[in-house]
Amino acid sequence: MVDGTRVEACRSCGSPALRPFLSLGRVPIANALLTVADLAREEPRYPLEVGFCESCTLVQLLFALPADAIFDEAYPYFSSFSEDLLAHAKAHVEGLLAAGRLGPGRLLVEVASNDGYLLRHALERGVPVLGIEPTPGPAAAARALGIPTLQVFFGRGMAAGVRREHGPADVIVANNVMAHVPDLNGFVAGFRELIADDGLITIENPYLRDLIDHAEFDTIYHEHWCYFSCTAVDALMRRHGLSLNDVEYFPRLHGGTLRWHVSPVEARTPRVLAYLDEERQRGLTAFAAYERFGERVAGIADELRVLLARLHAEGATIAAYGATAKGSTLVNFVGIDQRTLAFVADRNPHKQGHWTPGARVPIVPAEALLERQPDYVLLLAWNFADEILRQQAEYRRRGGRFIVPIPSPVIV
Numbered sequence: 095m096v097d098g099t100r101v102e103a104c105r106s107c108g109s110p111a112l113r114p115f116l117s118l119g120r121v122p123i124a125n126a127l128l129t130v131a132d133l134a135r136e137e138p139r140y141p142l143e144v145g146f147c148e149s150c151t152l153v154q155l156l157f158a159l160p161a162d163a164i165f166d167e168a169y170p171y172f173s174s175f176s177e178d179l180l181a182h183a184k185a186h187v188e189g190l191l192a193a194g195r196l197g198p199g200r201l202l203v204e205v206a207s208n209d210g211y212l213l214r215h216a217l218e219r220g221v222p223v224l225g226i227e228p229t230p231g232p233a234a235a236a237r238a239l240g241i242p243t244l245q246v247f248f249g250r251g252m253a254a255g256v257r258r259e260h261g262p263a264d265v266i267v268a269n270n271v272m273a274h275v276p277d278l279n280g281f282v283a284g285f286r287e288l289i290a291d292d293g294l295i296t297i298e299n300p301y302l303r304d305l306i307d308h309a310e311f312d313t314i315y316h317e318h319w320c321y322f323s324c325t326a327v328d329a330l331m332r333r334h335g336l337s338l339n340d341v342e343y344f345p346r347l348h349g350g351t352l353r354w355h356v357s358p359v360e361a362r363t364p365r366v367l368a369y370l371d372e373e374r375q376r377g378l379t380a381f382a383a384y385e386r387f388g389e390r391v392a393g394i395a396d397e398l399r400v401l402l403a404r405l406h407a408e409g410a411t412i413a414a415y416g417a418t419a420k421g422s423t424l425v426n427f428v429g430i431d432q433r434t435l436a437f438v439a440d441r442n443p444h445k446q447g448h449w450t451p452g453a454r455v456p457i458v459p460a461e462a463l464l465e466r467q468p469d470y471v472l473l474l475a476w477n478f479a480d481e482i483l484r485q486q487a488e489y490r491r492r493g494g495r496f497i498v499p500i501p502s503p504v505i506v
């Protein structure tokens with residue numbers, strides 16, 4: 095059990111005007127997979143609650159755990175188990191090269207470089223790269239690819255050291271990490287410290303608008319301290335002398351992802367202004383947009399609970415695919431456990447042989463779908479549905495059906 099803290103001030107602007115709008119109960123740390131020894135004792139649970147800052151509009155956790163309790167030695171997330179994600183990362187590097195942002199003499203630094211899923215593509219093109227990754231497993235995997243990797247958490251002080259040793263970064267890439275840092279201002283100050291005056295920072299995170307529109311409540315878990323809109327990112331960057339200049343939207347990535355383009359030099363595009371305007375028009379900058387979200391979430395959870403109970407009562411065998419962090423939130427909030435789900439299949443060998451926290455469902459290799467041919471598979475990695483349904487065509491040809499839980503449960 096670690097000491098969490100109740101959040102009294104906005105992680106971005108410091109305002110005390112935080113308004114709760116969703117509680118998902120007391121849940122275990124989503125990626126704290128259990129070993130057989132862990133099964134002998136109850137895993138710790140912590141409040142999972144989010145709120146809205148009336149001052150800068152940032153949506154954020156209202157109960158926070160220390161980062162080193164989450165991103166520890168056993169942290170199991172490796173990016174390279176999705177072909178679509180690898181292709182997305184390669185396209186990003188190629189776009190930066192085509193735009194002249196990268197080249198032999200221009201340093202690319204990736205914050206949360208994980209297992210080298212992105213930097214490998216830059217290294218192959220002769221780009222000087224540096225990875226920053228705090229978790230030992232992914233950092234070791236990146237180094238095995240020849241990627242220089244610092245195994246530390248990124249922040250202001252650390253960035254100054256990198257600049258002294260390596261010089262300023264021409265490009266900083268920060269994918270699925272800005273939501274994962276407790277010291278949000280220290281993190282962004284690190285960007286300002288490290289980036290060259292004419293440099294570009296690209297930041298990818300799931301888009302808050304889609305979380306609300308598609309009821310992606312399962313993407314809320316303790317390793318995501320914040321949930322970003324353009325409005326909140328704009329305010330955050332201005333505070334550190336950076337400008338949110340552009341934005342790219344990837345609707346099929348992680349349930350809807352934005353790539354924010356940030357630089358020390360202001361050069362705002364009509365596209366980013368349109369996103370900021372749409373958020374105001376949609377009401378995402380006011381509490382009312384979030385006030386009834388909890389009711390929608392409860393409705394989806396009830397739908398899924400009733401569907402699974404009906405299938406189970408009919409004698410159907412049900413498993414799951416994707417031992418995901420979001421899957422922990424979903425099954426623990428809905429109240430599903432190993433009595434309903436026979437197993438969860440996952441391609442990541444670091445997860446296999448463990449059990450999911452809370453629900454305690456055994457994690458097995460993906461081959462189990464064909465070996466055991468359950469009647470239904472709950473797709474906990476629904477954000478990769480296109481890729482996984484392609485991959486599991488044979489399971490489906492044999493009559494297997496997937497249950498896609500978000501935005502509402504459907505059988506495909």
Ligand code: DWN
Pocket residue numbers: 171175176177270317348415416417418419420421439440441442445460475477478481482485
């Ligand atoms: O922000 C985060 C997102 C980007 O990734 C991190 N906090 C942690 C992680 O979230 P998640 O665990 O909910 O994520 P993913 O990325 O949806 O995980 C997919 C899981 O599914 C992985 O364990 C790998 C597995 N997988 C598989 O077994 N076969 C994935 C694919 C595409 C497959 O074909």
